[in-house]
Amino acid sequence: MAPSNPRDWNAPALRARLLKWYEANQRELPWRQNKDPYSIWVSEIMLQQTRVAVVIDRHRVFLERFPTVDALACAAEEDVLALWSGLGYYRRARMLHQAAIYVAENLNGRMPTTSAELRKLPGIGAYTAAAIASIAHDERVAVVDGNVERVLCRLAGWEASSGSGATALRKKIDGLASELVDPRRPGDFNQGMMELGATVCLPRNPQCLVCPIAEHCVTRGEHKAAPRARMVSREIAHALCVQTRRGEREVLLEQRPASVTVMPGMWELPALGNADVPEEHLRMAVRHAIMQVNYFVRIRDVNEDEVTELAGPAAGKRRWVRADELAGLPLTGLARKVLTRAHLLVAASGSKAAAMLL
DNA sequence: CAGGCGTGGAA
DNA sequence: TTTCCAAGCCT
Numbered sequence: 001m002a003p004s005n006p007r008d009w010n011a012p013a014l015r016a017r018l019l020k021w022y023e024a025n026q027r028e029l030p031w032r033q034n035k036d037p038y039s040i041w042v043s044e045i046m047l048q049q050t051r052v053a054v055v056i057d058r059h060r061v062f063l064e065r066f067p068t069v070d071a072l073a074c075a076a077e078e079d080v081l082a083l084w085s086g087l088g089y090y091r092r093a094r095m096l097h098q099a100a101i102y103v104a105e106n107l108n109g110r111m112p113t114t115s116a117e118l119r120k121l122p123g124i125g126a127y128t129a130a131a132i133a134s135i136a137h138d139e140r141v142a143v144v145d146g147n148v149e150r151v152l153c154r155l156a157g158w159e160a161s162s163g164s165g166a167t168a169l170r171k172k173i174d175g176l177a178s179e180l181v182d183p184r185r186p187g188d189f190n191q192g193m194m195e196l197g198a199t200v201c202l203p204r205n206p207q208c209l210v211c212p213i214a215e216h217c218v219t220r221g222e223h224k225a226a227p228r229a230r231m232v233s234r235e236i237a238h239a240l241c242v243q244t245r246r247g248e249r250e251v252l253l254e255q256r257p258a259s260v261t262v263m264p265g266m267w268e269l270p271a272l273g274n275a276d277v278p279e280e281h282l283r284m285a286v287r288h289a290i291m292q293v294n295y296f297v298r299i300r301d302v303n304e305d306e307v308t309e310l311a312g313p314a315a316g317k318r319r320w321v322r323a324d325e326l327a328g329l330p331l332t333g334l335a336r337k338v339l340t341r342a343h344l345l346v347a348a349s350g351s352k353a354a355a356m357l358l
Numbered sequence: 359c360a361g362g363c364g365t366g367g368a369a
Numbered sequence: 370t371t372t373c374c375a376a377g378c379c380t
Binding site for chain 3: 044045046048052053055089092122123124125131143146148204228230231
């Protein structure tokens, strides 16, 4: 039975075991190639609520296009959003861009080095500030992300609670994390904890038999998570309206208003008022999940004459976009998916050609 | 403090 | 097929 008093966790042994395991088992990831704070910063923002597998390629492309804080600060927001297209949570990109501008204009292009100073930048919360400071600058501060929270709850035998209990639990978790973090190698310790949560101490199937700190763990795998909201399904239709001018293919797109809360200013295919699409006009059907809504989307081939009568009330501003311009526009994930499938846009993932289009 | 904010792929 | 996410942050 592991002790419940944090002072009895045998932190030195736990640290040694975790670090040894991390050295042997850490994944090779682009943002671990060096300790460039800017590269780590970009990775941490991209990784917020987003899977590592998705971020790997996006991080590489982003750093090729915007290699430094100054390069990012000089960019137009539209170009930053275009590069972010498909990653979701676009506010992250806007705040990253705003923060880069602040650093360039007020800090002589030099990023803050302490977690307290980093925390003041837009888009950088407690987690991200601690992650950048500990990984890039070896600041002795613990990170607590979803992984670390789960690992520590299992380690200590704490159950998830709601309301004010959640706040109290969170304070206990933060306290334990600070107690355990290795003062000599905080960056590696923090990454080790997250790596353990991501690859061993999994939410549903914890691999306790290969866990390096199993003997420090109270529960050996038990962990109740808070229940989530149910998904709902919805049927919608969008128009795929293509024309050829001067030998170039163009597609009709619509820019979402700046005033909407979801994906403001992003470009998408015009929405149709009727979700029922006759078989002969059905170009493709895709599923697209946004938040807790499962959209079953029908894409209808529509000619220029039909588009106005078929479309719902035009929410945004429409324009014809040449196929070779598409990669430079901030497209919604759905628009990107459809245009890629329709061979109007080259798949961005793993493609040098796609990066060169930008 | 609860709710809003995206996505593609695993289970 | 449908659910459930994944290295949070802001208001």
